[in-house]
Amino acid sequence: MSADVIVHIVDDEEPVRKSLAFLLTMSDHAVRVHESATAFLAIASGLDRACLVTDLRMPDMSGVELLKKLREQDAMLPTIVITGHADVPMAVEAMKAGALDFIEKPFEDEVLLEAIARAIGELGKQENGGHDSGAVRERMTRLSEREQQVMTGIVAGLPNKTIAYDLDISPRTVEVHRANVMAKMQARNLPELVRMVMAAKTD
Structure with a gap:
């Protein structure tokens, strides 16, 4: 769909990374996976035409901390946070830190694909938000x-x-x-x- 945009997946659980990568690849997205927020941060500042799908709870740092570090590095990307039901207040914190969307587990494939489409659309805008x-x-x-x-x-x-x-x-x-x-x-x-x-x- 948008082959020039790379979707980066950050999740510490390999089965989750693989299933998300498979779903997005089958939907014609270019995908890269990262096993930790730290690994992703190491390459984040050099990215262009990219969006991010990250888990909220990870061993090395939370999705909220990742977003804050991206902002500090001036490497902010349109970001979708995946969260468990009990994490909604934390997901709201992630949005305050700059996340574009959050998705509660378990979710339908279409929900994630629609969120990715919004994130890619955000890349085409000069400024975030989209709301008057x-x-x-x-x-x-x-x-x-x-x-x-x-x-x-x-x-x-x-x-x-x-x-x-x-x-x-x-x-x-x-x-x-x-x-x-x-x-x-x-x-x-x-x-x-x-x-x-x-x-x-x-x-």
Whole structure:
């Protein structure tokens, strides 16, 4: 699909590296695999036309630490973070550190391929983000106070039950507010909502 873009996979587990590489290669992507974040960092500064798929939890350094080091080296790439369900707050931290997207395990192949397509599309843009922060802030003003409270919990990576407990409402009510937030913010998924809120705050 985009043979001039190389997708770099960083994961300490060999079976994961192999399965991701196979999926992407079969989808016409050029792929390179790295067994550690340290190994990837050693070559990161020389990369051009590349994007990154990294696991969040690795022995040598976390995906968040990797992103911070890439930024320090001025070697930031469009990055997709793969995470376990319990790691969502950490994945949000990764997005604050510059990740473009995060994907929760287990995931469908199409979810990763769509995220890769977005990352490659990001390479064609002059600046990251892709969201008009003014339009995002305008949408945020349409949220009720309760919806804003629920959105704060969602973006922090809190589960519905925790948000419900904190706000003293039922989990079912949180689900309703959550659906309203996603609709009013025009967000297709949690990573997109996180990107929107961050864009509005940092602009």
